[in-house]
Amino acid sequence: MQIRTETIDGTLIAYAAGRIDGASALDFKRSMQAVLGDEKTVVVDCHEVTEVSSAGLSAFLMIARELQEQGMKFALCSMTPRVRIVFEMTGFDKIIPVHATREGALDSLRA
Template sequence: MDHEAVGTAGLGRRLHVEVGQHGSSTVFTPAGELDHHTADLLAEPITKAVEEGATRLVVDCSGLEFCDSTGLNVLLGARLQAEARGGAVHLAAMRPTVARVFEITGADSVFSVHETLDQALQE
């Protein structure tokens, strides 16, 4: 899978995002903390990908250590963008602390959630 680093936020690289292509899936791999200080680092490449025609978005959450409500809203917004074009957002490999945010808010019921990245890419 080809990857491109699209950004990091200050404070010792609080969030790093890579974007890659795997078949028909555009894969976003955020690593670090997804919060109101870093959310644009994920939102911008997702919006760009959708504007360029991507409809199957996979977010590999394995490196995501934290996600607040702003980060959750980025992913919900990505879902709306993808669905408006007939696509979907798939979340993969969420750590328990991140999965808990989705569980508490009920957001886990509106995404396709997969235990591993491989499962998300195979669907």
């Protein structure tokens, strides 16, 4: 699991890559916490995430809750079909906004 970031118009874009599972979920959560700055909006681009387990889903949920408590907006985007199915089957796409593209996520957070 790896994360690289960039800021676009005041929104932190975190590009996650690899598996987010029991072995890496805690590292993913800590890495996300470490890259957060003064941005009020955060998008996690998941196009390079290959797998998400229940531990990974839990990490996404904890991050989303922490950001919400801080008054920040959060969305996910660009999931592979395999990862998207996991979010849809578990209902996590109803809890955390999921968008097909980064642009769609950015537009939704600006609204």
